[in-house]
Amino acid sequence: MKRVVVFTGAGVSADSGLATFRDAEGLWAEYRIEDVCTPEALARDRATVVGFYNRRRREMLAARPNAAHEAIAALEADFRVDVVTQNVDDLHERAGSTRVLHLHGELTKLRSSRDPGLIVPIEGWEQPLDAAAPDGAPLRPHIVFFGEAVPMFDRAARIAAEADLFVVVGTSLAVYPAASLVRYVRPGVPVWLVDPGTPDTAGIRNPLVHIRKRAAEGVPELAARLRAEERA
Numbered sequence: 001m002k003r004v005v006v007f008t009g010a011g012v013s014a015d016s017g018l019a020t021f022r023d024a025e026g027l028w029a030e031y032r033i034e035d036v037c038t039p040e041a042l043a044r045d046r047a048t049v050v051g052f053y054n055r056r057r058r059e060m061l062a063a064r065p066n067a068a069h070e071a072i073a074a075l076e077a078d079f080r081v082d083v084v085t086q087n088v089d090d091l092h093e094r095a096g097s098t099r100v101l102h103l104h105g106e107l108t109k110l111r112s113s114r115d116p117g118l119i120v121p122i123e124g125w126e127q128p129l130d131a132a133a134p135d136g137a138p139l140r141p142h143i144v145f146f147g148e149a150v151p152m153f154d155r156a157a158r159i160a161a162e163a164d165l166f167v168v169v170g171t172s173l174a175v176y177p178a179a180s181l182v183r184y185v186r187p188g189v190p191v192w193l194v195d196p197g198t199p200d201t202a203g204i205r206n207p208l209v210h211i212r213k214r215a216a217e218g219v220p221e222l223a224a225r226l227r228a229e230e231r232a
Contacts, residue, residue: 001078001079001080002079002080002164002165002230003079003080003081003082003162003163003164003165004075004079004080004081004082004163004164004165004166004167004226005081005082005083005084005159005160005162005163005165005166005167005185006072006075006081006082006083006084006167006169007084007085007160007166007167007168007169007171007181007182008072008083008084008085008086008087008092008168008169008170008171008215009085009086009087009169009170009171009172009175010086010087010170010171011169011170011171011195011214011215012066012068012069012072012085012087012091012169012170012215012219013063013066013069013087013089013091013170014170014214014215015066015067015068015214015215015216016063016064016065016066016069016091017059017062017063018059018060018063018089018091019059031052033146035048035049036048036049036052036053037049037052037143037145037146038145038146038147039145039147039148040147041145042113042140042145046129046138047129049140049141050127050129050140050141053107053127053141053143054125054126054127056088056107057107057108057122057125057126057127058125058126060089060090060091060107060125061124061125063089063091064091064094065091065092065094065095066091066215066216067216067217067219067220068169068170068194068215068216068218068219068220069091069092069094069095069097070095070096070220071219071220071222071223072092072095072097072169072219072223073092073095073096073097074096074223075223075226075227076096076097076098078226078227078230079165079226079230081097081099082099082101082159082163083097083099083100083101084101084103084156084159084160084181085100085101085102085103086103086104086171086175086178087102087104088102088104088105088106088107088143089107090106090107090108101152101155101156101159102152103144103150103152103153103156103178104143104144104150104178105141105142105143105144106142106143107141107142107143108121108122109121109122109142110122110127110131110133110139110140110141110142111133111139111140111141111142112133112134112135112137112139112140113133113137113138113139113140114133114135114137115133115135115137116151118133118134118135118137119142120133120134120139127139127141150177150178153177153178156178156181157181157184158184160181160182160184160185161184161185161186163185163186163189164189165189165190165192165226166182166185166189166190166191166192166206167191167192167193167194167222168182168191168192168193168194168195168199169193169194169195169215169218169219170194170195170215171195171199172197172199172200173199173200173201173203174199174200179200179203180203182203182204182206183203183205185206187205187206188206188207189206190206190207190208190209191204191206191207191208191209192208192209192211192222192226193208193209193210193211194211194213194215194218194219194222195210195211195212195215195218196212196213196214196218
C-alpha cells in the first residue's frame with residue numbers, strides 16, 4: 001500500500017470558518033505576534049495570552065470538519081496516510097484521520113510551564129488563569145510559540161522521507177522549519193499542491209502539480225485523481 005503524506009496549513013481549516021494567520025484578514029492582522037504567541041508575552045501578560053487561546057479553542061469547538069478534512073481521512077481506505085499539520089485544531093481527527101502529527105501543538109491540550117513533557121487534556125474551551133499542572137507549575141497552552149523549538153519536526157521529517165506521494169494543502173510554505181519538510185521528500189516522489197494562491201515553491205525540487213483551488217474543493221478532486229491513478 002502506497003504511503004501518502006499530507007502536509008496541511010491554515011488553509012485546510014479556513015473552509016470550516018477558522019481564521020488563517022497570514023492572509024490580509026488573518027489573525028496576525030488583528031493581533032501582534034509579540035503580544036500573544038511568545039514565551040515573553042506569556043510571562044508579561046498571562047491573561048492576554050491565555051485569553052487568546054481560549055478564544056481560538058472556542059472557535060475550534062464550534063467549527064466542523066470540511067470536505068478537505070473528510071477527503072484526507074477517506075484516503076485511508078486506499079493508502080497509508082500520515083497527516084503532518086501546522087494547525088493546532090483537531091478537525092483532522094474529528095474527520096477520521098488516524099495518524100496526525102501536530103507540529104505546532106494542539107488546542108485540546110495544556111502543558112506544564114516547567115516541564116514541556118507534562119501534557120494534560122483540557123475539557124471544553126476555557127483554561128482558567130490559575131490552572132496548575134500535576135507538578136504544581138502553572139499550565140500554559142500546548143502551543144509552540146515563536147522563538148521556541150519545534151520538538152516534533154524530526155519525526156515529521158522522517159515521515160516525509162518515507163512518502164510515496166506528498167500532498168501540500170493550504171500552507172504558504174513560509175513558516176520555518178515546517179516549510180522545509182518538502183526538502184525531505186525523496187527525489188522523484190510526486191508532490192501535489194492544493195492552494196488557490198501562490199505558496200513559495202522554491203524549495204520543491206520534485207515533480208509538482210498545483211491545483212489552484214481552495215482546500216474544500218481541491219482536495220476531494222485530488223483524492224479522486226490519486227485513486228484513479230492507483231487503480232489504473
